[in-house]
Amino acid sequence: MEQQLTFIGADGSPLFYRYRPAAQGDNQRAIVLFHRGHEHSQRMMFVYEELGLTDFACFAWDARGHGNSQGERGDSPSIGTSVADVDCFIKHIQREHGIAPENICVIAQSVGAVLVSGWLNDYAPRIRCAILASPAFKVKLYVPLARPALRLAYALRGNFFVNSYVKSHYLTHDPQRQQSYDNDPLIARAISVRILLGLYDLSQRIVANAHAITTPIQLLISGSDFVVHHAPQHDFYNNLGSHIKERHVFEGFYHDTLGEHNRAQVFEKMRQFIEQRFAQPVQVVDVTKNHLASPSRVLADKLAMPLSPYSWRGAYWAIQGAVIRLGAKFSYGLQTGVVTGFDSGSTLDYVYRNQARGENAFGDWIDRIYLNAVGWRGIRQRKANMEQAIQLASEKLRAANKKVHVLDIAAGHGRYILDAFAHGVLPDSIRLRDYSSLNVQAGKKMIEERGLAHIATFEEADAFNRDNYKKLKPRPTLGIVSGLHELFDDNDLVLQSLKGFGEAIAKGGYLIYTNQPHHPQQELIARALTSHKAGRPNWVMRCRSQQEIDQLVELAGFRKIQQWIDENGIFTVSLAVKGEEIAAGSLNHAPNEQFVNNSDTTVNW
Incomplete structure (x- = not known):
């Protein structure tokens, strides 16, 4: 029997979803549905019914501003908030329904497919597979110069709404689907310009950086789509880092791929894909050697080449x-x-x-x-996200009756750490470190000015020397590394500092780490900005995917439990907990997971 429930979104808003337990089996596997723009969960439930996979539970959300969820119709605080809502939804399913991410298949259509693609790229979840139907990477606006005009109008007048030109007969040949669309009072026909432009910007970033996505993907493309362009969908597929991927083009299909008149052939492909994926162990691509060979390595090398x-x-x-x-x-x-x-x-x-x-x-x-x-706006948002992570980690430690002993291995002047504790309960101790004597002196002065000398110290130390993590008293319970690993492209070097944390922090302690999976000004930085590192006058960076840094953190014995990211997808802040000790050189994974080398690829056409 279907249940109508709510979960808490990224900004604390309750959002609506539907849940149907599995009719057979142990209810440990799930299909999660994400609807098109303007629509809602009820119009996606037929997908679960027609798939006929009764040993799977089903979840389907109403995106904020849609259906029964809160928010102005067709709007969201930002496209990044909606992507973060996806992460909140999957975490809710894991926490409240006991279904692990590796036992989840996501099916998403149009705008929902873009949000899911953004989530796969930015948060690197370890789900079993994803099916993306006609992702709206580039909506056909038809009016010449529509996007520049909308962007200018948005800059001048702020957010406003435009009505969709899409009629039901442009979505599907199925007369019943057309009629239900026309008569559905929950259809939100308007969309905010903030979301329309945000969707386009997110899509450009995700299509270009799809090599960071390694989740098994099935891409379904409608051959006669009047709503979205085909080319970005093919570019996305060609750029995917997934070792298992399928692309199917259905000639004559309109935009509502899953709701077309001849959709039986679509469902056959979907059913085969899902059954194959769940018949095999979870395949996780090992990307810990991406510093040696990967698209990010190639780009960094090109930017390092003098002109x-x-x-x-x-x-x-x-x-x-x-x-x-x-x-x-x-x-x-x-x-x-x-x-x-x-x-x-x-x-x-x-x-x-x-x-x-x-x-x-x-x-x-x-x-x-x-x-x-x-980039600097992203840095300041990273600082705000860092403060949230520090507060959450401190609360978790105190809830477990543990002391809060902080170790930051590359604190700069230490401002972001000291600001994080400017309000509320102070930690039991703060040990700040940096390689630069200039930074150490500035940090000591800041500690004195804030009257924190009784709990805080600042010392000069090399973050990559594992000997510097041994025999620390008090033993740290909260490790922090912010903005350091992004400056070094060598994963083996980064792993030294992470393993130092792994040896220093006991089970149940926490690690906060940052990452830079993307930067829109990467060439400007490489060609025109100077670096502090001796012998390297230019600041050439290699962006590291979120999956890459997460796997390195796992090698040090930590498991990510929470993540934050800025609107432009430049900087992430992650919170991980120290688990059981793991063998050096092996990734921490479940018994039903299989790690594959980054040279093995399976592609289905």
Whole structure:
């Protein structure tokens, strides 16, 4: 019998979902359904019924702003909030219904498929498989220059709504589906421009970075789709890092792939895919060697290659560098970056303070533009997310009657750590470390100014030397590493610091770690910004997928339990708990999981 329940979304809002227990079996496997834009869960339940997989439970949500869920119709605080809602929903299913992620198959259509794709990329969940039907990576707007016009209007007037041009006869040939769509009072025909533009921006990022997704994927494409473009769907498939993937194009099908008149052939493909995936162990691609060979490695190597000053690109980036050096004569922020490196602790501390300063009013203006760069906005959001993670970890430790002994191995000036404890209960001890004597001195001064010398110390130490983690007193219960691993592309080096944490922190302790899976200004940074590292004048970064850093953290004996990410998908903050000791060189996985080398690939057409 169907149950109508709620779960708590990313911002604390209760969101509606439907649940049907499995008619057969032990109720340990599930199909989770995500509907199209404008629609709701009830219009997806036929998918579960027609699949006929009665040994699976079924869950289907109403996205916020849709169906019976809260929120203005067709809207959300942001597209990132909706992606985070997906993560909250799956965690709720795991926690409240006892179904592990590796026993879940996700089926998502159109806008729902984009949200799920974003979740697979940004959160790296270990689900069994996903079926994506006609993902709306690029909606056909038909009006020339519609997106630039909407973006300009949004910038000038803020959020507003546009009505969908889509009629039911453009969605499906099935007259019953057409009629039900036309007569459904819960259909939300409007969509906010904030979500429409956010969907497009998210889609561009996900399609380009699909190599970070290794979940087994079945992609279903409608051959006569009037609503979304085909090309981005094919680009997504071709870029996928999944070793097991299928692409099926259904000629003559309209956008509602799962609700088309001849959908029996679609359901046959879906049923086969699901049964095959659950007949085999969970396949998890081992990406811990991506620093040696991967798309992110190739891109970093290309960005490290010098450009001829006589080429147009070489001249362009030379001019960009010159402009930055000129701006440093007026802007204190640019000046700090040029002198100490744009990846230095001093630069981060300046960005955290977010106070534009210059030699004059012109310099103040330049500095404000600099501080408002998308990467620095992400850094400040990372700081806010870090504070949430520290608060949550501290609460968990105290709930378990454990002391809160903090160890940060690359604290910079230590501002983000000290700010996190500026309000509320102080930890029992804070041990801050950094490789730079300049940062250590600045951090000690900040500790004194805040009157925390009775619990806080700051010392100079190499984060990658495992000997520096031994015999610490008091033994840390909360380890923190923020902004360090992103500066080093070698996973073997990163693993040294993570294993140091693994040896220092006892079972039941926590680790907070950051990551940078994506950066929209990666070439600007590599070509025009300087690094603090000796012998490397340019700041060339290799973005590390979330799955990659999560697997490295697992090798050190930790398991991720919570994650936060900024709207642009640049920086993540994750909270992991220390579990049982695991053998060195082996990933911590369940008995029904099979790890595969990154060179094995199965592709079905």
